[in-house]
Structure formats: structure tokens, C-alpha cells
Amino acid sequence: MLSTKVEELLNTQVEKEGYSSLLYLSMASWAETKGYPGISQWLYAQADEEKNHMLEFIHYINDRGGKALISGLKKPPETYRGIKQLFNDVMSHEQFISASINDIVGLCVQEKDFTTQNWLQSFVAEQIEEEASVQAILDRLNLIGDNNLYMFDRDIMSMRSSGTESDE
Ligand code: OFO
Numbered sequence: 001m002l003s004t005k006v007e008e009l010l011n012t013q014v015e016k017e018g019y020s021s022l023l024y025l026s027m028a029s030w031a032e033t034k035g036y037p038g039i040s041q042w043l044y045a046q047a048d049e050e051k052n053h054m055l056e057f058i059h060y061i062n063d064r065g066g067k068a069l070i071s072g073l074k075k076p077p078e079t080y081r082g083i084k085q086l087f088n089d090v091m092s093h094e095q096f097i098s099a100s101i102n103d104i105v106g107l108c109v110q111e112k113d114f115t116t117q118n119w120l121q122s123f124v125a126e127q128i129e130e131e132a133s134v135q136a137i138l139d140r141l142n143l144i145g146d147n148n149l150y151m152f153d154r155d156i157m158s159m160r161s162s163g164t165e166s167d168e
Pocket of ligand 1: 126
């Protein structure tokens, strides 16, 4: 059985994972219209992962005797100044999600909910992987500069296979 506080915080994470999915979907659609098929494919895949994360939180809350809540999600931005800014935004968002997961782990320790704390460990590990994967993309973009992104767009999915693709 979840404590009220843990259940509430897990429900805020349902919302955040749902928003993550919408955010990456919006970025994917923008990149697709700008002629970056590889980058949009990466972002669509990322959006799917985030939806799966949201579902994992929903099922966990319900399985532990709580009630998962689906709230209205805020609208993600529709346009981006460029590819580098977009991936900077992805990094900031992932850092925000990492901090949010850490907050739930902290509350679980406080509430002595070691079951949920243990369940969250895959998300702690996932966030390390997500941030490293996006940092690798930013490192490459820094090397390339803002022009000649054809090869980057062609290769980005192969970077994914050594990064977040191990996630589901
Ligand atoms: Fe759900 O891991 Fe990214 O946000």
C-alpha cells in the first residue's frame, strides 16, 4: 500500500512522463517538417519510450493499491530555433526528470517505502543513460556546428542503438 504522499508524487510523475512524450512528439513533428528524417525518427522513438514510462508509473500505482490519475497535459512548444537548441532543450528536460525521480526516491526513504524505492532504481539508471545519450549528441553537434547536418541526420539513429535503445 502506498502512502498518500508517495502516491501523489508518483502521480505527478505520470503527468511528467506524459508531458515528456508530448514534448518529444512535438519536436519530432517539427524536425520532420524541417527535412530531418533521422532526427525526427529519433524523437518519435523517444516519445514512444516516454509513453511507456508513463504507463509503467500508472500500472505501478494501481498495482500497489493506489489510483493513477490522468491529468490534462500542458501544450509543448511548437517551434525551435534549430537542431542544437532543440537538443539543449532535450537535455534540460531530462535533467528536470532526473531531479524529479530523485525527489521521489528521497520521499520513499523518508516514508520508509523501500519497495517503491527499489522499483524506482531502473528509472534512476535510465536517467543516467538518457543524459549520457543526449550529451553524446550535443558533443557531436558542437563538433559539427550548425551547418552540414546531413550526415548527422543520417547517423543519429545509430547513436541511439548504443544509447537509449536498450531502454523500452
Ligand atoms: Fe522518462 O525518461 Fe526521459 O524524460
